[in-house]
Amino acid sequence: QQPVQSPQAVILREGEDAVINCSSSKALYSVHWYRQKHGEAPVFLMILLKGGEQKGHEKISASFNEKKQQSSLYLTASQLSYSGTYFCGTAGSGGNTGKLIFGQGTTLQVKP
Amino acid sequence: KAGVTQTPRYLIKTRGQQVTLSCSPISGHRSVSWYQQTPGQGLQFLFEYFSETQRNKGNFPGRFSGRQFSNSRSEMNVSTLELGDSALYLCASSFEGGYGEQYFGPGTRLTVT
Numbered sequence: 226q227q228p229v230q231s232p233q234a235v236i237l238r239e240g241e242d243a244v245i246n247c248s249s250s251k252a253l254y255s256v257h258w259y260r261q262k263h264g265e266a267p268v269f270l271m272i273l274l275k276g277g278e279q280k281g282h283e284k285i286s287a288s289f290n291e292k293k294q295q296s297s298l299y300l301t302a303s304q305l306s307y308s309g310t311y312f313c314g315t316a317g318s319g320g321n322t323g324k325l326i327f328g329q330g331t332t333l334q335v336k337p
Numbered sequence: 338k339a340g341v342t343q344t345p346r347y348l349i350k351t352r353g354q355q356v357t358l359s360c361s362p363i364s365g366h367r368s369v370s371w372y373q374q375t376p377g378q379g380l381q382f383l384f385e386y387f388s389e390t391q392r393n394k395g396n397f398p399g400r401f402s403g404r405q406f407s408n409s410r411s412e413m414n415v416s417t418l419e420l421g422d423s424a425l426y427l428c429a430s431s432f433e434g435g436y437g438e439q440y441f442g443p444g445t446r447l448t449v450t
Contacts, residue, residue, distance in 0.1 A: 227379075257438065266427060266441040267380070280438060312380060314439075324393035325370065325439065327380040 226250050228315045230328035237335045242301045245331045247313030249294040256289050256296040257314040257325060260307075267312060271298070300333070308335045339364065341430050341442035349448045355416040358445045362409050362430030368392075369411040370439060371403060374425040383426075386411050415447075423449045 228249040235243050247256060255274045258281070259267035271281030273289035273296060281287070286299045300307055310332050314325035342361045350356050362369050370393075371383040382395040386405035403413040409430075415422055425446050429439035 259441075266443050269438045269440060272438050314380075324382050324385060324395070325372075326382060327372075329379050 227326055228313055228328040230311075230313055230331050232331060233329070234332040235334070237303050237307075237333065239305060239335055239337055240302055241335075242299070243303060243333060245298040245300070245311050245313075245333075247296045247298075247315070247328055249315050251294065251315070251317060253289075253291070253294050253315050253317060255316045256287075257316070258285070258287060258296075258298050259312045259314065260309045261312065261330075262309040270311075303333075303335045305335050305337065308333055341428060341440055343426075343428055343442040343445050345445060346443065347446045347448075349450060350418050351450055352418055352420060354418050355414065356418060356447060357412055357414045358426055358428075358447075360411045360413075360428035360430075360442055362411070362428075363440055366430035366432050366440075367409055368431040368433065368439075369405055369409065370429045370431070371411070371413050372427045372429065373397075374427055374444070375423075380427075383413065418449045420449050423447060 228247050231246045257272050258270040261267040270285050271287045273279050289296045310330045312327045312330050314327045344359045368387045370385040373381045385393040389405045400416045405411045425444045427444045429441045431437050431439040
């Protein structure tokens with residue numbers, strides 16, 4: 226089941242904040258966040274594991290609500306370089322750990 | 338460390354032909370996952386290989402297959418190409434698979450005419 230991301234698109238001015246949400250109907254073991262710029266490969270931003278462990282970039286923060294199977298990515302004091310499409314990828318537990326199912330993406334545009 | 342490399346970067350094939358794409362993971366990574374990206378369907382999981390064994394498989398027809406070698410390099414093969422197979426094919430490597438971060442290669446842009 227594909228996770229659902231919201232909003233689908235966001236337009237910000239430099240310095241503004243944004244929150245991107247990712248929601249799944251299935252029990253999750255981990256949530257992965259990626260950013261993809263046009264014509265480029267997705268770049269790893271953050272991974273959140275069941276139990277609270279997080280790994281990722283210092284300037285990126287995210288949360289993972291295990292009870293609700295939801296994750297949120299917080300982009301603060303946005304910069305022009307934050308523009309791109311953000312994807313969340315979810316992985317279940319057990320044998321499906323290597324299978325990431327991605328949401329449809331959230332397009333973020335940061336304007337000067 | 339060198340990143341994930343994929344070859345070729347661009348490919349044009351005719352309907353009915355077959356194609357093989359190659360992925361070299363980051364040194365030390367044992368898991369390689371393959372994804373298909375299209376404007377309509379987004380990023381879709383094809384399969385994952387870990388230590389030469391297919392560990393997970395997505396919902397793609399049997400025309401899509403893959404393998405992994407002892408040096409962790411991976412190949413995916415698509416037989417009897419269809420127009421709908423036109424897409425960006427991405428591979429991602431990881432040390433641990435889904436428990437750890439995945440690093441994507443630049444992708445192979447496949448066009449089927």
